[in-house]
Amino acid sequence: KEKLLVLAVLISFAGYSLSEEENVARLLASKNVLNQYLVEGRDLTVQYTIFNIGGSAALDVNLKEESFPEQDFEVVKGNLNVKWERIAPGTNVSHVVVLRPLQFGYFNFTAAEVSYKPSENAASAVVGFTSAPGEGGIVGSKDFDRKFSPHVLDWLVFAIMTLPSLTIPFLLFYRSKSRYDTPKPKKN
Amino acid sequence: MSSKKDKAQKSLTKEEELLLQDFSRNVSTKSSALFYGNALIVSAIPIWLFWRIHQMDLYQSGILFAVGTLVSTYLVAFAYKNVKFVLKHKIAQKREDAVTREMTKKFSDDKKMTRKERDERILWKKNEVADYEATTFSIFYNNAFYLVLLILCSFYVLKNFSPMFNYLMSVGLAAGLLALFSTSNK
Numbered sequence: 001k002e003k004l005l006v007l008a009v010l011i012s013f014a015g016y017s018l019s020e021e022e023n024v025a026r027l028l029a030s031k032n033v034l035n036q037y038l039v040e041g042r043d044l045t046v047q048y049t050i051f052n053i054g055g056s057a058a059l060d061v062n063l064k065e066e067s068f069p070e071q072d073f074e075v076v077k078g079n080l081n082v083k084w085e086r087i088a089p090g091t092n093v094s095h096v097v098v099l100r101p102l103q104f105g106y107f108n109f110t111a112a113e114v115s116y117k118p119s120e121n122a123a124s125a126v127v128g129f130t131s132a133p134g135e136g137g138i139v140g141s142k143d144f145d146r147k148f149s150p151h152v153l154d155w156l157v158f159a160i161m162t163l164p165s166l167t168i169p170f171l172l173f174y175r176s177k178s179r180y181d182t183p184k185p186k187k188n
Numbered sequence: 189m190s191s192k193k194d195k196a197q198k199s200l201t202k203e204e205e206l207l208l209q210d211f212s213r214n215v216s217t218k219s220s221a222l223f224y225g226n227a228l229i230v231s232a233i234p235i236w237l238f239w240r241i242h243q244m245d246l247y248q249s250g251i252l253f254a255v256g257t258l259v260s261t262y263l264v265a266f267a268y269k270n271v272k273f274v275l276k277h278k279i280a281q282k283r284e285d286a287v288t289r290e291m292t293k294k295f296s297d298d299k300k301m302t303r304k305e306r307d308e309r310i311l312w313k314k315n316e317v318a319d320y321e322a323t324t325f326s327i328f329y330n331n332a333f334y335l336v337l338l339i340l341c342s343f344y345v346l347k348n349f350s351p352m353f354n355y356l357m358s359v360g361l362a363a364g365l366l367a368l369f370s371t372s373n374k
Contacts, residue, residue, distance in 0.1 A: 142243040146351075154240040161233055162335055165226065169328035176321045180286040 024118045025089065026054035027061065029130035031112055034096075038138040040104040043076055048130060050084075050114060051092040058087040058116040060125065063095065065112040072107070074100045087116075104140035109133040219323060223268045224261065230331050231260035234338055234359060242342075242351040252352060256359040263363035264334060270370035272319075272326040279325075280318035287314045330366060337362035 027050050034045040048065075052058050065080040078097030087093055101107070111129035118126050235253050238244045246253075291310045295301055301309075342358035349357070 146241070146243045151241045154237070157240075158233070158237055161236065162331075165229055165233070165331050166328060166335075169226075169324040169331070173321055173324035173328060176317065176324070180283045180290075180317060 022055035024054050025052055025056050025058035025087070025116065026118070027052055027058050027087065027114060027116055027126075027128060029063070029112075029114045029128065031109070031130040031133060033109060033133045033136060037144070038101065038107075038136050039144045040101050040138055040141045042100065042141070042144075044073075044099045044101055046097045046099065046109075047094060048082075048097075048112065049092055049094040050087060052087045052089050054089055054118065056089055056119055058084075058118065059120065060085065061087055061093075061114065061116040062125075063112060063114055063130075065097070067110045067112065068099060072101065072103050074102055076100050101138045104138045106135055106137050108135045219272075219319075220265075222323065223265045223327075226327050226331070227261040227264035227268065228257070230264060230334055231257045231359070231363070233335075234342070234355075237342070238351060238355050242354060244351045244355065249352060249355070252355060256355060260359045260363040263367045264330060267330050267334075267363075267366040267370035268323075268326050270367075271330060272322040275322040275325060276318045279321050280314055283317055283321070284314060287317055330370070333369070334362050334366050337365055 029048060029050045032047045032049075034047055035043075038044055046065075048063055050061065050063070061084040063082040063084075068075075068080070076098040078095070080097060082095050084093055109132060111132040113127060113129060115125045115127045235257065238249075238253075239246055288310055291313050292306075295306050295309070338358050341361050342354055346354045346357055
């Protein structure tokens with residue numbers, strides 16, 4: 001009997017939400033870090049995509065990103081607070097922000113906030129959250145350089161530095177050798 | 189009679205001296221200075237590599253660099269001496285004829301020199317030439333070998349270890365192997 005009651009409640013809720021779906025906007029937001037490597041002092045790209053899976057347009061959409069403290073991340077390009085007047089049903093919008101981490105270490109990328117009006121006559125805004133990319137490790141610039149930089153100039157300078165200690169002894173040896181070397185016997 | 193004996197002893201001692209110099213592993217002060225100087229230069233060059241490419245801080249790793257350079261200098265100078273000693277005899281044998289010819293030509297018009305003195309001078313010149321050539325070749329060969337070993341160790345074998353460990357092991361291995369190979373009697 002209890003099971004039947006629970007089932008009834010669930011069906012009624014589903015019925016309710018299904019009927020409402022057609023006239024209401026419903027937004028799903030994702031937040032992705034597009035970098036393969038997160039390096040201190042180098043650009044970090046974050047992409048936000050908002051999908052409207054509802055039946056009507058979402059109005060007054062606000063994306064509020066507050067999870068990047070100013071002393072740890074510098075904004076290179078883009079805005080952390082974005083507004084869209086209208087997102088049509090069945091469409092999506094995307095927004096990209098380029099940041100630069102000022103410190104290295106582990107950083108937890110948390111969700112940003114999305115608020116919108118699901119319909120024209122909605123009383124209050126609906127607040128939702130984007131997906132959270134999770135924890136990422138920001139590599140220090142020295143470690144990254146050590147691993148990936150080609151260091152062409154450094155190798156060149158190294159070669160120039162070692163040249164005297166190699167060529168001078170060899171030249172001296174060769175000079176003396178050519179002076180005293182026994183001439184090869186001539187073929188008859 | 190005693191003076192004649194003394195004179196004979198003296199000239200023998202001079203030849204003995206030359207022979208001793210030939211066969212002993214001890215090098216003169218000038219050679220020693222040359223060896224240590226070159227060894228120091230060669231041992232100091234890797235510091236640039238580690239500073240720039242492995243991003244090791246100069247001031248933080250200063251003591252490590254100093255210790256590594258000193259140990260490496262000692263071992264490389266040791267290798268120089270050994271290789272030079274082995275080479276000297278080979279070169280002396282090769283250059284014997286050419287040196288003798290040159291010196292005989294030089295002294296042919298000097299009638300006042302005795303045969304013994306001429307031989308002594310030829311022997312001395314042979315020794316000098318062999319010494320010089322062995323020294324320069326030893327320095328060249330050991331420098332090249334050391335640098336190759338160091339680059340191999342540091343950038344292939346020990347690529348993924350921490351820079352400090354990398355430096356100590358690369359310099360230690362390179363200098364150590366150099367010293368080891370120099371003690372072979374080929």
